[in-house]
Amino acid sequence: MTEPPENGREGRAHATMTVSEARIWFVAEVLPLESVLMQYIQRNWRNQSEIADIRQEVYVRVYEAAQREIPEHAKPFVLTTARNILINRVRREHVVPIEAVADLESLGAAADEPSPDRAVMAREELRRLQMALDHLPPRSREAVVMKQIEGLSRRDIAARMGVGEETVKRHLTNGMRALADFLYGEPTDLRKKP
Amino acid sequence: MSAAEHILPDASAAEQRAAEWLERRACDDWSETSAAELEAWLAQSPAHAVAFMRLEAAWNRTTRLAALQKPMRRASAKGEQSSRVPVLKIAAAVVVTAAVSVGGSLLALHQENQTFATTIGGREALSLVDGSKIELNTDTVLRMAEGSSQRKVWLDKGEAYFDIKHDAAHPFVVMVGNHRVTDLGTKFIVRQEGDRVEVKLLEGSARLDANDGAPSQTAVLTPGDVAIATANATSVTKRPVKELANDLGWRRGVLMFDHTTLAEAVAEFNRYSRQKIVIADPQIAKLEIGGTFPSDDVKLFGRATHIALGLHVEERGSTIVISQ
Numbered sequence: 001m002t003e004p005p006e007n008g009r010e011g012r013a014h015a016t017m018t019v020s021e022a023r024i025w026f027v028a029e030v031l032p033l034e035s036v037l038m039q040y041i042q043r044n045w046r047n048q049s050e051i052a053d054i055r056q057e058v059y060v061r062v063y064e065a066a067q068r069e070i071p072e073h074a075k076p077f078v079l080t081t082a083r084n085i086l087i088n089r090v091r092r093e094h095v096v097p098i099e100a101v102a103d104l105e106s107l108g109a110a111a112d113e114p115s116p117d118r119a120v121m122a123r124e125e126l127r128r129l130q131m132a133l134d135h136l137p138p139r140s141r142e143a144v145v146m147k148q149i150e151g152l153s154r155r156d157i158a159a160r161m162g163v164g165e166e167t168v169k170r171h172l173t174n175g176m177r178a179l180a181d182f183l184y185g186e187p188t189d190l191r192k193k194p
Numbered sequence: 195m196s197a198a199e200h201i202l203p204d205a206s207a208a209e210q211r212a213a214e215w216l217e218r219r220a221c222d223d224w225s226e227t228s229a230a231e232l233e234a235w236l237a238q239s240p241a242h243a244v245a246f247m248r249l250e251a252a253w254n255r256t257t258r259l260a261a262l263q264k265p266m267r268r269a270s271a272k273g274e275q276s277s278r279v280p281v282l283k284i285a286a287a288v289v290v291t292a293a294v295s296v297g298g299s300l301l302a303l304h305q306e307n308q309t310f311a312t313t314i315g316g317r318e319a320l321s322l323v324d325g326s327k328i329e330l331n332t333d334t335v336l337r338m339a340e341g342s343s344q345r346k347v348w349l350d351k352g353e354a355y356f357d358i359k360h361d362a363a364h365p366f367v368v369m370v371g372n373h374r375v376t377d378l379g380t381k382f383i384v385r386q387e388g389d390r391v392e393v394k395l396l397e398g399s400a401r402l403d404a405n406d407g408a409p410s411q412t413a414v415l416t417p418g419d420v421a422i423a424t425a426n427a428t429s430v431t432k433r434p435v436k437e438l439a440n441d442l443g444w445r446r447g448v449l450m451f452d453h454t455t456l457a458e459a460v461a462e463f464n465r466y467s468r469q470k471i472v473i474a475d476p477q478i479a480k481l482e483i484g485g486t487f488p489s490d491d492v493k494l495f496g497r498a499t500h501i502a503l504g505l506h507v508e509e510r511g512s513t514i515v516i517s518q
Contacts, residue, residue, distance in 0.1 A: 020488070024497050026244070027251040056205035059244035125504060129259050132252075147220060148256050154221040172221070173213035180252035 022066040029074035030062055034184035036075070037082060044086055054089070058082045132182040140175035143168055205241070212245040216253055225436065229486075251501065258504045311335045312352070315466045315490050317444065326366070327357040331385075331444050332466045332489075353385035355442060373423050383441065393421045394438050444489055452484045456499065456516070459483055467492040474517035478505060 034055075041054050061081050062071075071077040133141055142161060146152045154172075158165045215232050222228070236243045312318050312334045320328045324345075330336055334352025339345070345366040358366045358377050368375040368384055370391045375384055380398025384391065393400075393415070400415035415421060418438060420431045443450035449466075451459050457479040460471045466489045473479050481503050487495050496507040496514045506517045 021491075021494060023243075023247055024494055024501065026247055027501050028497060031248055031251055052205040052209075056208065056241055056244065059248070060240045063244050063247075064240050125255075125258070129256055133256070133259070144256070148253075149259055169214075169217055169221075172217045173210065176213045176216055176249050176253055177209055179256060180249045183252045183255060184248065 021070060022063065025066050025070050025074075026059075026063050030059070030066075030078055031184050033075055033078050035186055037078060038185050040079060040082055041086070045089075054082075054085060057085050061085065128183065132179050135182050136175050136178050140171045140178065143171035144175040144179070147172060205245070208239070208241045208245040209249065211235070212242065212249050215246060216249050220253070226439065254502045255504070257502070309335065309337045314468055317447070319445075324361065325359040327355075329355040329445055331355070349384055349386055351386055353383065353444075355381075355383050355445060357381045383438075389424055391423045393423075394433075394441065395419045395421075396435060396438055396442075443486065447489055448486050449489045450486050453482050454484065455479060456481045456483060456503070459495075460516070463487075463489070463492050463495050466490065469493075469512055469514060471496060471514045471516060474515050478503075478516070478518055481505075 037055065037058060038051070041051055041058075042048070045051060045054060058078065058081050062078055065071060065077070065081075133144065136144060139161070143157055146157045146160065147154075152160070154165050154168050158168045161168065161171075215235065218224075218228070219232065232246075236246055310318060310320060310330060312330045312332060314333045316330075316332060316334075318330045320330070322328070328336070328347070331353040334354060335350040336352075336354055337348040337350065339347065345361070345364050346369065347367070348369045354368075356366075356368065356377060358380065360380075366377045368377065370384055370386050371389060373391045375382075375391075375393055377400065380400060381396040382400070383394040383396070385394075386392075395415045395417055397417055399417075400419075415430065418432050418435045420433055420438070422429050422431070437452070440450040440452060444466075449459075449462055451462075454462075456473060460473055464470045469492055471492060483499065483502060485498070485502075487498065492514060493509070496509075496516065499505045499516055500507045508515045508517070
């Protein structure tokens with residue numbers, strides 16, 4: 001009768017998620033539209049400090065709707081939601097000229113390109129993941145690589161980096177946020193960050 | 195200050211909290227309690243849910259880097275961890291005798307003389323008048339003895355969870371193929387596949403011995419023990435009770451995986467669905483996945499493997515094919 005090793009979790013690529021229809025749809029259909037959504041919001045909203053809140057508001061509305069019923073077409077749904085939210089904000093704040101939110105249709109039409117074949121997509125995904133890692137601040141990148149690729153525990157990462165576990169925690173959470181911003185927020189055709 | 199800002203928490207704060215949850219799940223000992231806490235936080239506000247899903251999805255995508263940079267994937271976690279200790283080599287029958295005491299009365303089953311069957315994907319809970327409970331998992335057939343003084347059921351196929359009230363005078367007997375499981379008051383799972391019988395003990399203690407008329411070899415099962423009996427050998431493996439509890443997700447309609455290989459997860463799902471999943475590339479069979487999935491939605495699981503592991507998922511007629 002032997003106990004399994006304590007470090008049983010280490011060293012393995014592993015993905016964990018809790019699954020529901022709405023969550024899967026959101027991750028598979030909505031998140032990939034983030035760069036388009038961000039471009040749309042940025043183009044139509046002056047106050048850059050509010051962009052993140054607007055994006056979140058769009059996501060919340062879209063996700064709430066999906067929990068009731070999955071919209072048939074994600075892209076027009078997301079962009080229409082964004083437009084409505086911007087219009088409401090304009091009405092409330094009387095700041096931004098309302099014609100600023102009019103270019104929705106041109107934006108929506110551009111995005112339904114035929115999908116490239118799988119091998120290309122797989123290569124593209126890897127390249128993009130690598131790029132996302134490269135864009136992380138050095139200490140965050142170090143921690144993320146040790147966690148996600150080498151599968152080390154937080155304690156081991158702390159020991160290797162010569163810092164405390166709280167610091168590792170901070171590097172990892174910063175890394176997670178930056179990864180999401182890059183993987184979803186950056187337009188796919190932008191090769192370099194400004 | 196817009197109205198929306200009064201309704202929704204600050205986006206950046208929600209995202210920071212979401213990152214902290216995700217970091218905790220990736221790094222800490224993650225228990226069912228932690229998972230419940232996370233679910234409660236997610237349920238508090240859709241803003242929490244979307245922030246978490248977004249970070250989780252990006253984070254999961256990076257596991258792909260690891261999978262591809264390390265082609266030497268480890269063998270199945272479970273296969274590795276469980277050092278099998280063969281305790282018995284028995285020709286045929288097996289008896290499990292548990293030792294927990296609750297004073298009890300003679301059992302008269304609710305439904306006497308009956309067969310209970312579940313279809314693929316089905317589930318059924320039975321309450322016995324003595325307070326015992328039996329829950330049948332997918333594709334299971336269980337028969338009950340009619341009102342004799344003996345408490346006896348036959349698990350003809352499938353899997354069932356038993357939560358049995360002890361009655362020293364009337365031991366509870368589960369017949370499984372050629373094997374015989376006798377329980378005296380504990381919680382356990384019995385699963386039959388072909389001639390393989392698996393008994394997992396969750397609470398109490400149990401005795402396992404040969405039942406060829408003259409029991410000769412005995413092992414005491416304690417919580418966490420998993421006994422596997424085939425036609426010619428029996429072994430006992432120790433697993434954390436928490437892990438065994440994960441195997442009971444089906445009682446509430448979910449399958450719970452933790453560092454489970456894709457091959458194992460698919461085999462589990464295929465028990466619950468007529469539409470079967472096929473893994474086309476052997477290389478991906480050992481990729482690992484974790485999480486909580488509705489057991490009745492095999493397509494959703496397929497899409498989850500696409501999102502979490504970047505695999506290609508395609509529906510071909512009555513099968514779902516997963517490939518690199």
